[in-house]
Amino acid sequence: MAVINNRPKPVTIHEVAAQAGVSIATVSRALSGSTTVASPTRERVLAAVEQLRFRPSRLGQSLAEGRHAANGIVFPDLSGPYYAEVVLGYEEVAAELGSSVLILATHGRPEPTRRVLELARRVDGMVLMGRTVPDEVVSQLTETGIPVVLLARPAVGESDTVNVDNEHGTRALVKHLARHGYQRFAFVGDPAESPDVAGRYAAFRASLLEAGRRPPREPLRCAFDVSSGRRAALRALRRALRPEVLVCGNDETALGALEAAAELGLSVPGDVAVTGWDDVMAARYAGLTTVRQPMRQLGATAARWLQERIAGHGEPVRRRVLQTQLVVRSSCGTHDHESEEPR
């Protein structure tokens, strides 16, 4: 137990007050600028602050003010470009609006609920992404009075919700694939893994049915990473009746599918077409047809709404569904007009 903790203890407002020969109330006023302080007094205070290198304790301040001036974002994971971009968009706006940003990755960790509730004790509000906590926890938070904005997940109660349009994005994709003339579609990805994938699979299935086709087989369930995608795609591609298209839940899965095809000596898109979701940087170099979603904007919108909720204006519940963009590259088939790819 030989803790040799020799940190200088922080300067407090009392020492500044003593040094300047005023009361702590005056120091507080001089620094906040709220009330008027006589110029000479202010000078003395600021000099003392300067000299003692006084930085007010955030804890004292927050306790007195009754707010943290911080908010948080909870997401499954930060690996892979998708979440990183969303978090970046979030941080950017939150910082702009004067809040500190706490992050919490739940994926693969025990007790996500406990961690989220712990986070809730240090913030004025939080953004919850995807499949991080059960609905009950969302309700519990809002009942406790903590504003919550949901991101990339279904609405719960009266919380604001921001989502991407999985429905239309998928339909546009399937429609494009249908024009290529493909008949046998397979979906790679686990709807249970994330609400987004669930939405994409549902739309995939629905649009095939509406086109008068047979219902697709069960999705080839797999996690979000490349190697899981590869394994799942191998299963599909080894079937007697090989699918003509692998519609993948996200880009990393699709990149794994490309690997699988290569491994089996199948050409893409000749023997099998492959599509993804997200349009991560690698997708471009892999020639992957995919659906781009506005990742930063998802985070930015959530941050802005959260701040407004915290400010406490009584806006009605807001739900936003951001649009996607089909990005056609080579992996879905050959095209006459070179490059539908947007700049």
Place this chain on the structure above:
Amino acid sequence: MAVINNRPKPVTIHEVAAQAGVSIATVSRALSGSTTVASPTRERVLAAVEQLRFRPSRLGQSLAEGRHAANGIVFPDLSGPYYAEVVLGYEEVAAELGSSVLILATHGRPEPTRRVLELARRVDGMVLMGRTVPDEVVSQLTETGIPVVLLARPAVGESDTVNVDNEHGTRALVKHLARHGYQRFAFVGDPAESPDVAGRYAAFRASLLEAGRRPPREPLRCAFDVSSGRRAALRALRRALRPEVLVCGNDETALGALEAAAELGLSVPGDVAVTGWDDVMAARYAGLTTVRQPMRQLGATAARWLQERIAGHGEPVRRRVLQTQLVVRSSCGTHDHESEEPR
């Protein structure tokens, strides 16, 4: 000013105490488990806690305990896979060790110093990455008693420092390129942009000189993104005496260089070779020769050390330089033995 802030005010320890018919001291003890509390009393307290859904205020707790139980990481940006991976590695370990994690991206924002000092008021310690704040701020923080771990930047004073071995990584790369027989090397990237790039350029220059070559020209300065890399590479490739190799400061720059070459109708590696740094996911699909660095491990090590500093054991200063790995792909030239690429 019509703020309709109707949040239920949080349950405090006093209400729990009243409900359980004990003092707040007893409630605190019953919850912390530190001191002994008679079983029946504890039962009553826990029942009250349950019934009132009491969650202790983090602010009160931290103020009394004299610690935040949180720490922070400051980085230039979160876009691009590099920082995201480092932050992920950091968050993972920090959370494991029981700290909440605050993030702060400085890049392109005004007043990075003010923001960092503001962050310093809410954490027990922090990790500072790359070119985020000037050395004086680092000193100022440590003098104030806030433990700091530096990441991907030169040491300052007595702070722990974690870096990647830019020196050896670059030498291995240049050596490999020299074996290809290339004579005219150009460096793409701005040493002023980050300490890492500075280190890479220095090693690049040194190893060429040591090999008895003429000193290379000035680096083609550019920012870290693909399009900046593209523009810089265009400048180089349009020179009368075209370089045979573009050694780029990071992968995104290199991907831009690949674009530039394609634009000019130059084949890679036939007409010009290109290399990167980081081994981001896209590098693989672009066939980019690069140097892999252990990004997560950088973050993880920093988090662990920071925690130890905060715990206050008086270890001597630590400096770690993590090793890199050359990843040879097609962009640097043709190879006999297919794929030196590690799995």
Place this chain on the structure above:
DNA sequence: TTGAAAGCGGTACCAA
């Protein structure tokens, strides 16, 4: 085993 009370470091109201 429990309670009273003194902090922890601020903010803001009320008087002077």
Place this chain on the structure above:
DNA sequence: TTGGTACCGCTTTCAA
């Protein structure tokens, strides 16, 4: 314009 002081919500001595 300033000072005194009552909080904010918790932890932790010190006594009982």
